[in-house]
Structures are given as C-alpha cells and as structure tokens.
Amino acid sequence: MTKKLKSDLGWSTADRIVVRGHDLVELLGKTSLGDFAFLELKGRMPTKPESIVFNAITVTLVEHGMTPSAIAARLTYFGAPESLQGAVAAGLLGIGDRFGGSAEDAARMIAAENGLSGRFVELMQLVGEEASRAYGRDLPVNATGAIGAIASELGIPWRVCRGLAVMARAIGLVAHLQEEMQEPLAAEIWSRIEGESSSHQRPGSD
Amino acid sequence: MTKKLKSDLGWSTADRIVVRGHDLVELLGKTSLGDFAFLELKGRMPTKPESIVFNAITVTLVEHGMTPSAIAARLTYFGAPESLQGAVAAGLLGIGDRFGGSAEDAARMIAAENGLSGRFVELMQLVGEEASRAYGRDLPVNATGAIGAIASELGIPWRVCRGLAVMARAIGLVAHLQEEMQEPLAAEIWSRIEGESSSHQRPGSD
Amino acid sequence: MTKKLKSDLGWSTADRIVVRGHDLVELLGKTSLGDFAFLELKGRMPTKPESIVFNAITVTLVEHGMTPSAIAARLTYFGAPESLQGAVAAGLLGIGDRFGGSAEDAARMIAAENGLSGRFVELMQLVGEEASRAYGRDLPVNATGAIGAIASELGIPWRVCRGLAVMARAIGLVAHLQEEMQEPLAAEIWSRIEGESSSHQRPGSD
Amino acid sequence: MTKKLKSDLGWSTADRIVVRGHDLVELLGKTSLGDFAFLELKGRMPTKPESIVFNAITVTLVEHGMTPSAIAARLTYFGAPESLQGAVAAGLLGIGDRFGGSAEDAARMIAAENGLSGRFVELMQLVGEEASRAYGRDLPVNATGAIGAIASELGIPWRVCRGLAVMARAIGLVAHLQEEMQEPLAAEIWSRIEGESSSHQRPGSD
Numbered sequence: 034m035t036k037k038l039k040s041d042l043g044w045s046t047a048d049r050i051v052v053r054g055h056d057l058v059e060l061l062g063k064t065s066l067g068d069f070a071f072l073e074l075k076g077r078m079p080t081k082p083e084s085i086v087f088n089a090i091t092v093t094l095v096e097h098g099m100t101p102s103a104i105a106a107r108l109t110y111f112g113a114p115e116s117l118q119g120a121v122a123a124g125l126l127g128i129g130d131r132f133g134g135s136a137e138d139a140a141r142m143i144a145a146e147n148g149l150s151g152r153f154v155e156l157m158q159l160v161g162e163e164a165s166r167a168y169g170r171d172l173p174v175n176a177t178g179a180i181g182a183i184a185s186e187l188g189i190p191w192r193v194c195r196g197l198a199v200m201a202r203a204i205g206l207v208a209h210l211q212e213e214m215q216e217p218l219a220a221e222i223w224s225r226i227e228g229e230s231s232s233h234q235r236p237g238s239d
Numbered sequence: 240m241t242k243k244l245k246s247d248l249g250w251s252t253a254d255r256i257v258v259r260g261h262d263l264v265e266l267l268g269k270t271s272l273g274d275f276a277f278l279e280l281k282g283r284m285p286t287k288p289e290s291i292v293f294n295a296i297t298v299t300l301v302e303h304g305m306t307p308s309a310i311a312a313r314l315t316y317f318g319a320p321e322s323l324q325g326a327v328a329a330g331l332l333g334i335g336d337r338f339g340g341s342a343e344d345a346a347r348m349i350a351a352e353n354g355l356s357g358r359f360v361e362l363m364q365l366v367g368e369e370a371s372r373a374y375g376r377d378l379p380v381n382a383t384g385a386i387g388a389i390a391s392e393l394g395i396p397w398r399v400c401r402g403l404a405v406m407a408r409a410i411g412l413v414a415h416l417q418e419e420m421q422e423p424l425a426a427e428i429w430s431r432i433e434g435e436s437s438s439h440q441r442p443g444s445d
Numbered sequence: 446m447t448k449k450l451k452s453d454l455g456w457s458t459a460d461r462i463v464v465r466g467h468d469l470v471e472l473l474g475k476t477s478l479g480d481f482a483f484l485e486l487k488g489r490m491p492t493k494p495e496s497i498v499f500n501a502i503t504v505t506l507v508e509h510g511m512t513p514s515a516i517a518a519r520l521t522y523f524g525a526p527e528s529l530q531g532a533v534a535a536g537l538l539g540i541g542d543r544f545g546g547s548a549e550d551a552a553r554m555i556a557a558e559n560g561l562s563g564r565f566v567e568l569m570q571l572v573g574e575e576a577s578r579a580y581g582r583d584l585p586v587n588a589t590g591a592i593g594a595i596a597s598e599l600g601i602p603w604r605v606c607r608g609l610a611v612m613a614r615a616i617g618l619v620a621h622l623q624e625e626m627q628e629p630l631a632a633e634i635w636s637r638i639e640g641e642s643s644s645h646q647r648p649g650s651d
Numbered sequence: 652m653t654k655k656l657k658s659d660l661g662w663s664t665a666d667r668i669v670v671r672g673h674d675l676v677e678l679l680g681k682t683s684l685g686d687f688a689f690l691e692l693k694g695r696m697p698t699k700p701e702s703i704v705f706n707a708i709t710v711t712l713v714e715h716g717m718t719p720s721a722i723a724a725r726l727t728y729f730g731a732p733e734s735l736q737g738a739v740a741a742g743l744l745g746i747g748d749r750f751g752g753s754a755e756d757a758a759r760m761i762a763a764e765n766g767l768s769g770r771f772v773e774l775m776q777l778v779g780e781e782a783s784r785a786y787g788r789d790l791p792v793n794a795t796g797a798i799g800a801i802a803s804e805l806g807i808p809w810r811v812c813r814g815l816a817v818m819a820r821a822i823g824l825v826a827h828l829q830e831e832m833q834e835p836l837a838a839e840i841w842s843r844i845e846g847e848s849s850s851h852q853r854p855g856s857d
Contacts, residue, residue: 036427037641040309042414043302044643051646052302061295066273066407069298073414089267092275096249096258099845101726101837103246105741108719108726113747116528117401118335122328123723123741125409126538129324129731192420195323196413201272203331203409207402208248208279214398218848219719221242226840227717229449231456234463243847250849257852305639307520307631311535314513314520319541322734329517329535332744335525425513428638433511435655436630437662440669448839452721454826455714464714473707478819479684481710485826501679504687508661508670529813530747534740537821541736604832607735608825613684615743615821619814620660620691626810633654 042073053077067091070200074189083187090180094201102127102202103209104222110210111219117210124206128198248279259283273297276406280395289393296386300407308333308408309415310428316416317425323416330412334405454485465489479503482612486601499599502592506613514539514614515621516634522622523631529622536618540611660691671695685709688818692807701805708798712819720745720820721827722840728828729837735828742824746816 043052050057052069053076060069064078067088071079079087106124113119184194213219249258256263258275259282266275270284273294277285285293312330319325390400419425455464462469464481465488472481476490479500483491491499518536525531596606625631661670668675670687671694678687682696685706689697697705724742731737802812831837 035431036424038305038424038427038638039422039645040305040415040418040424040642041646042304042411042418044304044639044646046647050299050303054646057299061298062291064298065271065290065294066276066297066301066410067271069294069301070272070410073302073410074417084271085268088271088275091272092267092270093256093263095272095275096279097256098248098250099244099246099841099848101729101841104841104844105723105726108723109741109745111719112745112749113528113530115748116335116525116531116744117398118331118333118405118525119528119531119534119744119747121402121405121409122331122531122534123727123744125324125328125331126322126734126737126741127324127727127730129322129737130733131730190417190420192323193413193417196327196416199324199327200406200409200413203327203406204272204276204279205248207399207406209246210402211280211396211399212246212248214396216245218242218244218246218844221244222844223717223719223722225241226450226722226836227456230452230717230836233451234453234456234466235458244844245851246848247852250845250852252853260852305635305642307523307635310635310638311517311520314517315535315539317513318539319734319736321542322538322731322737324731325538325541325734325737325740328737328740329521329538332528332531332535333521333524335531336527337524424638424642429511429513429516432516432634432656433662436511436658439657440659440662441664447843448836450717450836450839451834452717452827452830452836454716454823454830456716462711462715469711473710474703476710477683477685477702477706478688478709478713478822481706481713482684482822485714485822486829496683497680500683500687503684504679504682505668505675507684507687508691509668510660510662511656511658528747529810530743530745530817533814533817533821534743537736537740537743538734539736541734602829602832604735605825605829608739608828611736611739612818612821612825615739615818616684616688616691617660619811619818621658622814623692623808623811624658624660626808628657630654630656630658633656637653 041076074193075187086183087187090183091197091201094180094198096205096208100127103206106206106209107213107217107219108222110213111217111223117207120210121203121206124209125199125202128195128202247282280399281393292389293393296389297403297407300386300404302411302414306333309412312412312415313419313423313425314428316419317423317429323413326416327409327412330415331405331409334401334408453488486605487599495599498595502595503609503613506592506610508617508620512539515618518618518621519625519629519631520634522625523629523635529619532622533615533618536621537611537615540607540614659694692811693805704801705805708801709815709819712798712816714823714826718745721824724824724827725831725835725837726840728831729835729841735825738828739821739824742827743817743821746813746820 041053043050045051052060053072055072064072065084065088068079068084070091071083071087102124105127106120109123110117110120180197181191181194184197185191189197247259249256251257258266259278261278270278271290271294274285274290276297277289277293308330311333312326315329316323316326386403387397387400390403391397395403453465455462457463464472465484467484476484477496477500480491480496482503483495483499514536517539518532521535522529522532592609593603593606596609597603601609659671661668663669670678671690673690682690683702683706686697686702688709689701689705720742723745724738727741728735728738798815799809799812802815803809807815
C-alpha cells in the first residue's frame with residue numbers, strides 16, 4: 034500500500050537528458066541559464082517580457098558585496114578547502130528570514146516597463162514609498178517584498194521566492210570563493226575577531 | 240600590522256548597487272542571469288560565443304532528475320520546512336568528488352561550433368571517445384572532464400569548475416523543492432527505507 | 446564608534462586552552478562529554494542530578510534509526526565522500542520544525558526521579574497523557590515538548606533546545622556515516638527512487 | 652534484483668527505542684552522552700579506561716574559542732535566525748582538511764595513563780616532539796595526528812576521526828549561538844568587514 038514516487042522535472046539515460054519534456058540537446062546554445070531556470074520552475078519557456086523580468090530579479094540577487102553570507106562562505110572555505118560546495122552551502126544557509134536584498138527598485142521598474150506590472154507590483158510600490166521615508170539603509174522587507182511581488186506576477190509560489198535568492202546567491206558565492214582563492218581574507222578576519230573577542234579573558238588583560 | 244581587507248566584487252549603498260564596476264541598474268533588463276554569472280566570475284561581460292558556451296555548460300548542470308542530491312534536499316525540507324535555504328544547501332553538499340553530470344557532449348559540441356574549441360576540448364573529445372566505449376550509464380569523470388575542458392577554454396580556474404555545477408544545481412534544487420511542496424515524496428521515501436532497513440532487528444522478524 | 450567584540454566561551458594559546466574559565470587540561474579525564482556540554486551552555490559544571498538529567502535528554506536524541514536526516518546524510522556522503530562534515534551538516538539541516546524525537550517519556554521520568562521535576566515537567570506530563578491517547582506512531586510535538594520541559598527546568602533558553610537535538614544528532618549521524626562507509630546503501634536508494642519516480646516519463650512506459 | 656537495505660544502528664516504535672541492541676530506557680540515567688557516542692560508533696559500551704580516553708578526546712574538540720567555524724555559525728544565525736540547525740551546520744562545514752585543534756597533548760597523556768598507549772600514540776609523541784620544536788602556534792596536523800592516534804588505539808576507523816571533531820564541535824557551536832542570541836556580534840563583524848573591504852571602490856575613496 035505504498036504511494037507511487039513520481040517527479041516531472043527530468044530524467045536521463047546514458048545518451049539523453051530530458052528536462053520538463055525538452056530534450057536538453059535541443060535547448061543548448063539557444064537557452065540562457067535564466068530562461069532555463071524559468072523553465073524548471075514554471076514548466077514552460079518564458080515569453081520575452083517574462084524572460085526580461087525573471088532574469089532581472091535573479092540578477093539583482095546575485096551579488097551584494099561582503100555580506101554575512103559571503104563572509105561565512107569564505108571562512109568555511111578556509112577550514113575546508115576540499116569542499117567548495119560546503120562553502121557555498123554555508124553561505125546559502127544565511128539566506129534566511131533576515132537577508133538583505135537591494136536594487137529591487139530597478140527590478141520592479143523593469144517589470145512595469147514590460148507590461149507585467151499588476152496588482153502585486155502596485156502594492157509593493159506603495160509599501161516601498163512608505164518604507165523609503167523611514168530608513169537610511171537597505172531594508173530587508175523591501176527586497177523580499179518587491180521580488181515577492183514580481184515573482185507573484187510571474188505565478189511563482191511565494192514559498193519558492195526565497196529560492197530565487199538562494200539560486201542567485203549561489204552564483205555570487207562562487208565568485209566570492211574564487212576571489213578568496215586568489216586573495217584570501219579569512220585568516221585575517223579570524224585573527225582580528227578572535228584576538229579582540231577574547232582579549233578580556235587572556236592573562237595580562239585588564 | 241594587519242592586512243587590509245579588500246574585495247573587488249561589489250558594494251552597495253541605500254540607493255545604488257555596483258557589481259564588478261557596473262551599476263546594476265544599467266545592466267537590468269539587458270543582461271541575462273548566465274551572462275551576469277560570467278561577469279561575476281571573469282570581471283567582464285562575455286562575448287557572444289562565450290555567452291553561448293557558458294550558458295550551455297551551466298544549463299547542462301541544472302537538472303539531472305531524482306539524484307541523491309535532489310532526494311537529500313527533499314528529505315531535508317521534510318524535516319525543516321521553515322528553511323528552504325537549508326534544503327538547497329543539503330542538496331548542494333552532495334555535489335562533491337563523485338557527482339554525476341551528463342549531456343556534456345552537447346555542451347562540448349556547442350563550444351566547438353562557437354570557435355572556442357581548443358586543446359582542452361580536443362583532449363576531452365579523445366577521453367570521451369574512450370570512455371563511451373566502456374560504460375552503460377552516466378559517467379562522472381566524463382561530465383567533470385568535459386565541463387572542465389570548456390571552462391578551461393573560458394579561462395575559469397579549475398578549482399572553480401565545481402562551482403559551476405554548484406550554482407547550476409542550486410536552480411535545479413529549488414525546482415525540486417517546489418515540486419516537493421506540491422507533491423511530497425519524502426514521507427513515503429522515509430517510510431519505505433526505515434521499514435526495510437530495520438526489519439531484521441524488529442521483534443518477530445527472522 | 447565600533448562595538449567591542451567579546452565572547453566568554455573560551456580562548457587558547459599554543460600551550461593552553463581555557464573554556465568557561467576552566468583550564469581544559471584540568472578537566473580532561475574527569476569530565477564527560479555530556480557534562481562538558483552542560484558547562485559550555487550554562488557556564489558551570491552540573492550538579493549530580495543535573496548531570497543525570499542532561500545526559501539522559503541528550504542521549505535520547507542521538508539515534509532514532511533511519512530517519513530522513515540519516516538518509517540525507519548518507520546520500521550526501523555518496524556524492525561527496527571527501528567531506529564527512531558536509532554529510533553530517535546535510536543531516537543536521539533536517540533537524541528543523543518537524544523533527545521526530547522519541548523515548549522522551551523515559552528521559553522525563555529520569556528528571557522526576559532526580560528531584561528536578563517541576564512545573565514544566567508536570568505540564569508536559571499532562572500534555573503527554575493527552576497525546577498518547579490519540580496517536581499510533583512517534584509524535585514530534587511530544588518529543589520537542591518533553592525535552593523542552595526538562596531543558597526549561599535546567600534553565601536552558603527555549604531557543605537553544607533545538608540545539609540539544611542538533612548536538613546529539615551530530616553523534617548519531619557520524620555513526621550512520623561510519624556504517625554507510627562499511628555497508629553503503631546510498632546507491633541502492635538512489636537507483637530505486639530515480640527509477641520509480643521517472644518511469645512514467647521514459648519512452649516505452651505507459 | 653535489488654540489494655536489501657539494512658542498518659544495525661537502531662529502530663523505534665511508538666513506545667520503544669532500541670540502539671545497538673540496547674533498550675534506550677535501560678540506558679537512561681546510567682549512560683553519559685560520551686559513553687553513548689562510543690556505543691554508537693563501536694557497537695558496545697566502553698571499558699572504564701576507554702570511557703575516560705574517549706570522553707577526553709571529544710571534550711578537547713568541543714570549544715576552541717572564536718574560530719572561523721564559530722564566526723561563520725554566528726553570521727549565518729544573523730541571516731537565518733529561524734534555523735539554528737542551519738547555523739550549526741554552517742559552522743561544521745568548516746571542520747574540514749584544515750581545522751585547528753589543540754590541547755591534544757593532554758588528551759594523549761590521558762590515553763597513556765589509562766593503559767591504552769600503544770604504537771599509534773607512541774608514533775604521535777615522536778611526531779609531536781618534532782613539531783613542537785618548530786612552531787609557535789597551534790598546529791593543525793598535530794591535533795589531527797594526536798586524536799587520530801588515540802582514535803586508532805580505540806579501533807575507530809581513520810575516516811571517522813574527523814567525525815569526532817564534528818560531533819564535538821556541534822556542541823561548541825550551539826554554545827556560541829546561545830551566546831550570539833544573548834550578545835550578538837554578527838552585525839558588528841559584518842559592518843566592519845564590509846566597510847573596509849569595499850572602501851577602495853566607493854566614490855570619494857582614493
């Protein structure tokens with residue numbers, strides 16, 4: 034009395050890989066990574082406006098500089114250089130309830146210009162205007178909100194919205210780790226923080 | 240006598256985000272996610288052939304069906320539905336020394352057709368021909384090798400090659416988790432495996 | 446105008462390690478792992494009853510058989526055998542909002558017998574009696590609840606209670622990975638799940 | 652023609668949990684967390700000397716102050732406070748090829764005093780003496796080596812030795828996260844590192 038296991042995303046054999054019903058070999062060279070991500074999530078290729086908007090919101094989420102997430106990834110790579118995937122995973126684990134997005138205004142404008150602006154985006158514009166009165170710096174709820182609004186226009190379930198940040202940031206984290214390989218910062222960061230945070234306990238400190 | 244911390248990837252203020260020297264707002268709507276990933280890694284926009292090849296190799300790495308990585312992500316989501324990022328991270332942690340790629344032949348062909356075929360790709364073609372004589376199923380070394388060859392043509396450091404799989408698979412894992420939300424499989428998988436693997440120990444078994 | 450970084454947990458030099466004000470070398474050989482964990486969390490050594498109860502609740506959380514968490518760890522190890530820490534981390538990522546504990550009744554009894562039973566444990570006994578009328582199998586809220594009650598008696602903040610499960614399960618996951626090294630199951634699990642879940646899409650299936 | 656799935660670690664029903672053949676309820680109150688970890692790994696309870704040694708080596712691995720691993724865990728918790736397990740997992744991901752252990756000399760002495768000293772420990776003493784001539788600070792290979800020697804005396808497979816550090820550090824990381832909840836450092840760390848590492852790129856910097 035078991036339930037049948039079933040997935041519609043893809044399957045492969047030795048000489049063929051099929052994703053969402055498309056032979057991969059027919060898509061290669063014609064489909065960009067962003068459009069392919071849309072296909073994975075929605076089960077169909079994006080229209081031109083959808084493609085522009087979807088690529089724009091994911092692009093905005095790739096790189097936000099030396100965030101806690103990027104620092105955590107670099108520190109993890111320092112300890113476990115054999116596992117690049119572990120360092121990326123450590124970085125992604127910080128893309129949670131409080132993650133700082135930004136540049137979402139631009140992404141929202143793109144959405145509007147491409148005829149997808151609807152009630153979700155409008156709602157967010159109002160929220161954004163309110164929010165921008167109050168704050169100095171980058172407001173997490175704003176990022177989440179704007180991207181959530183656009184994702185909703187695209188019919189992406191709200192629970193999956195965080196996944197857009199996760200997939201985009203995976204790209205950014207690989208770039209951070211590449212830079213860390215070339216110009217390591219982790220040992221210096223460790224040394225400073227360890228020294229300062231334990232100085233009150235060491236003998237001779239007062 | 241501390242070392243200056245420095246990163247060239249990007250920085251942001253409340254109203255501006257700059258990545259690799261480009262104002263993000265000027266790239267949005269014009270730059271696809273794949274091309275932006277290239278910019279992140281290489282510090283410059285790709286040429287047209289580079290764009291085609293880079294998108295092709297990352298696209299081939301997004302979705303390989305119900306892999307150990309995808310199953311691990313789904314089982315993790317089952318236990319911690321509050322943390323989509325954790326389930327993606329769990330899946331990515333399996334993209335290590337032995338990960339099964341596939342469809343790399345097509346990506347390699349794309350590279351050749353776009354004038355980037357050089358000594359790395361040629362070398363891999365020879366390896367691939369040898370390999371294809373021997374095996375029935377998807378051969379990890381083949382995937383790693385072919386993508387490594389193309390990435391080398393693109394000047395991506397070999398240590399970062401695994402990162403291409405990681406960033407691409409992050410997309411695939413989000414799609415798996417979306418499907419898992421809609422049609423959960425984890426409980427069934429758990430139930431079957433737990434029952435079978437402990438049956439020899441339970442009272443009444445012989 | 447920066448905030449001073451400060452941690453009271455420990456510090457080390459080349460020839461000395463100090464944890465919570467104790468020289469490690471003076472504790473070794475006298476202090477068990479469980480008591481040391483108590484010291485880490487509470488800043489002081491446990492009394493004898495506290496030791497018994499704390500060890501009991503953590504022991505109950507170590508091993509629950511082939512859980513989703515254990516399966517995810519094994520599948521991750523299959524893909525990335527270079528990173529044992531990654532496989533443990535993948536398993537721990539499933540110790541989230543819905544994690545199945547069990548055997549908490551025994552741990553609760555231990556608490557009562559050792560004079561720590563107070564209002565928290567009493568409350569949980571009532572909840573547990575209600576719960577045990579209704580269910581056939583292991584009930585997550587029950588485990589969380591009972592251990593939470595005892596942890597509260599011990600003055601451990603509720604936010605940290607999940608951490609007890611995480612630290613204990615880390616032990617169990619290492620044991621699962623040791624078994625997986627000796628008798629691998631991951632490839633078989635993968636093969637079955639992949640085959641079944643994609644069978645409806647493959648050519649020749651109907 | 653499938654392989655039978657089988658695990659000998661444990662199983663549970665609604666009213667019973669059995670680990671390595673022992674009814675959990677009979678062990679509670681009598682078995683410490685460290686001894687239970689030994690049971691999990693070795694399949695039998697430790698002798699008294701084995702218990703002392705095993706607890707000593709795991710205790711030495713719990714807390715090494717503000718390590719890269721602890722910092723990564725705190726930064727991750729900052730971004731995803733909903734997922735304590737994610738922050739611990741992020742910290743554990745740095746317990747890889749280069750992790751700094753320490754205080755291993757004491758643990759090794761304990762082993763000698765308890766009659767378990769054999770060829771592995773002797774070998775490490777020689778290595779350690781050589782090593783201690785050359786270095787100022789804590790030497791990773793030394794920690795790995797000494798604990799590896801003792802673990803080998805205990806018959807723990809070398810591949811699992813890293814797991815001892817992982818399970819022990821999980822405890823330390825929970826303590827760090829408890830402290831981070833009470834006195835948060837992550838925002839300050841982020842602010843300093845982000846500011847400094849991007850200062851050369853921001854307008855007005857020269």
